[in-house]
Amino acid sequence: MKQPVICIRVLINQLPRQLRRGIYEMDERFTQASGTHVYTGCELLVKGALESGVSLLTGYPGSPLAEVFDVIQRNAELLKNNGIVAQIANNEALSIARLNGSQMADVRAIAFMKSVGLHVASDALAISNLAGTTEGAVVVVGDDTWSHSTQVPADSRFLARHVYTPLIEPSTFQELKDWVNCAFQISAAADLYVCYLTTENQASGGGNVELQPNIYPDITGLKRVNLDTELIDADKRVVLPPHTAQIETETLQERLPTALEMARHLGLNTIQFARETSGKNRFPLGFVSAGLAHSCLLHALGELNLYGDIPVLKLGMTHPIDADIVREFAEQIDEIYVVEEKRPLLENEIKALLTQMYQDGGIKRYVNIWGKQFPDGLAGIPAASGLDTSILIQKLIPLLKHRLATESGTGDSEEADPLVDLRHFSREETLQKAVAEQQIAIPQRTPTFCPGCPHRDSSSVFLEITRQFMDADYMKKHHASGPVDIVFHGDIGCYSMLKYEPFPRLMHNLSAMALGGGSGAGIDNKQIVFMGDSTFFHGGLAAISDSIKNNQDIAYIILDNQTTAMTGHQPTPAGELDILGNPTFAQDIELVAQGLAGSSEIDIVRTNPEDRGHYKKYLEKPILKP
Structure with a gap:
């Protein structure tokens, strides 16, 4: 006998359309062509x-880059007037597919996404990258190195290498803006996508930058083109064996070296504070760094009165x-x-490079490379979480004392290198x-739902249900059964905060985005899966289909608040307007669920959680349905 899969759609009262559209005045900072102004990191991206002549902006919202889509929304008039297309994809992989088509x-x-979004996009990125570019494709990734708002540690540098994309790591806020154009130039020259790495501190921070005029593209939503299919090189665009091995060889031997040459031409890698040295007069030590870690390093050296005194190799392109x-x-x-932040990636690669040079005779001496471990038992740079200036100061003082300073034996005076x-x-x-x-x-408090959020109503009702379902007298009286112990699954979204008080009873297990239903396979308990509306379109449809196919005894609670709430209230496919305010077809979650259920006996209930009495009644019977 088939077990029921229940799709319950939770609705909120709809705001009037004119209120949901939002009224934004174009921000003049985004048309400013010279001088300086202050921007946040996301605004600078x-x-x-815009200064690079972009035709398409896409991606999926996620911290720390969610504000990018708010910036796009606030500047909808500017983008529409110039035919620049901006779209939120249903998920990160689809945003890469858009880049693929654009090329x-x-x-x-x-495209813009967070670190775990790059995980989702990696398959699409791997094949699209090998298919190559025309004018350039850039993937901006936001790493949350401190895991403030990301469920797994972030280090996208490894994934960029895995899919053969060049990687750029801007350090200053000026570079954060200007190097977007560098990334496009490298992408076009090397025939590869470019990953552009930012971190939470950069994206959420901000600074004063010098500005250039916007460049508005020739091919836009207002000036479309027809492709001449006779000119499409299918052997290049359609990456399949036996051409895959050939393309891989070309990527390693030609395309990545071209990216490196372009980075040299653009001056992305520089030796700072170099000293005139020869032979035995080498400086005792030097630093290598990139991205935000480089900014923290210079700040730390400045606090120690050593800014400009120690050589630093700044890598703008780290792959x-x-x-x-x-x-x-x-x-x-x-x-x-x-x-560097996180694991010793640059450290190990530089060790390998210099060791190979020493073995091949390219350098005459072996060079010690330190990072996560310092010499003579000194603590090195942490391999977990992020970096800040204070952490570096605490690590550098013992090292610099050990390597650059000496104390007299009397203890009354100090002799040191000047x-x-x-x-x-x-x-x-x-x-x-x-x-x-x-x-x-x-005051200590845990994350919770926004005031007025319908998730509060849903959660309160479920908390009451779980308590009553474990009450033998209640179950005997109302359902003629014994106690029922419900297992709750979840994935990534606002509802993951059910882990915290007052709702920890409603979250037993957490899976990746849109995969909560899959984690319930093989469990005999009655099961509940929470899913958000944006998550439903991101990949939740596949999870529900999987549950139906495999006859799981499971109830999906689809919490539809008509917005991508946790990342800043961006629009979803269920809305009537896209991110630029253009009318769009509003997809109905209930109808989609009915399409998946077909002619089966699966219950699909639509209700409003504010009406708690009816909501509870609707929930209890479907959950207990045999």
Whole structure:
């Protein structure tokens, strides 16, 4: 006998259309063609795309890049007036597919997503990247290195290498904007997509930058083109064996080296604060860094009165690494210290490069590379979470004392390299300790739903149901059965906060985006799966179909609040307007669920959680249905 799969759609009262549309005045900062102005990191990414002649902006909202889509929405008039297409894809993989299609014409296209979104997009990115580019395709990824709003640790550098994309890591806010154009130039020249890595601190922070005029593209939504199919190279665009191996060889031997040459031409990799050295006069140490870690490093050196005194190799393109500039840097110093967030990726790659050079005779001495471990038992750069200036100061003071300073045996005076001020180091250590010991009385609270959110009503009703279902007297009286212990599954969305008080009873297991239903296979308990409306369109349809196909005894609670709430209230496919305010077909979740259920006996109930009495009645019987 088939087990029921119940799709319950939870609705809220609809706002009047004119209120839901939103009224935005075009932000003049996004048409400013010269001078300076202040922007957030996400705003700089959009301004950088406009200054680069972009035709298509797409992606899927996720912290720390969710604000990008708010910026796009606020500047809808500017984009529409110039025919620039902006679309939120149903998921990250579909946004890469849009980039793939865009590269059949001479246009520039850019996609935005968070780190776990890149996981979702990786299959599409791998094949699209090998198919190549025309004017350029850029994938902007936001890494939440501190895991403030991301369920798994983020380090997208590894995935970029896995799919053969060049990787750019801007450091300053000026670079965050300007290097978008560099990424497009590299993409077009190398015939590869470019991954453009930002972090939470960069995306959510901001600064004052110098501006350039916007470049409006020739091919737009207002000036469309027809492709001449006779000119499409199917062997290139359709990546299939036996051509895959040939394309891989071409990528490794020609396309990635071209990306590196373009990065050299654009000056993305630089040796800062180089010293005149020769032979035995090398500087004792130097640093290698990239991205936000580089900014933190310079800040830390400044706080230690060492800014500009120690050589630093700044890598703007971190894949592929420029072996020539690494060799040049290594010849100037005795030891290299790599400062990077997360795992030792740059450290290990630079070790491999210099070891190979030493073995091949390209350099005359072995160069020690340190990073996550410092010499003589000193603690190195943390491999977990992110970096900030204070962390680096705490790690660098012992190292610099050890490598650059000496103390006299009397203890009454200090002798040191003029570069190092040990008394200043001591004052800085005292300051760091004092700051660490500060006790700030902030009320502790866990994340919860926004006031007025319908998830509050849904959760409160389910909390009552779970309590009553475990009450033998209640179950005997109302349902003529014994107690029922419900297992709750969830995935990524607002409802994942059910883990916290007052609702921890409603979250036993968490799966990846849209996969909560799949985690219930093989369990005999009655099961509930929470799913959001945006998640439903992201991939939840497949999970529901899978449950139906495999006869799971499971109830899907689709919490439809008509918005992508957790990332900033971006529109969903169920809405009547797209991100630019254009009318669009509103897809009905209930009708889609009915299409999946077909002629089966699966219950699909539509109800409003504000009417708690009726809502509870609707829930109890379908959940207990044999």
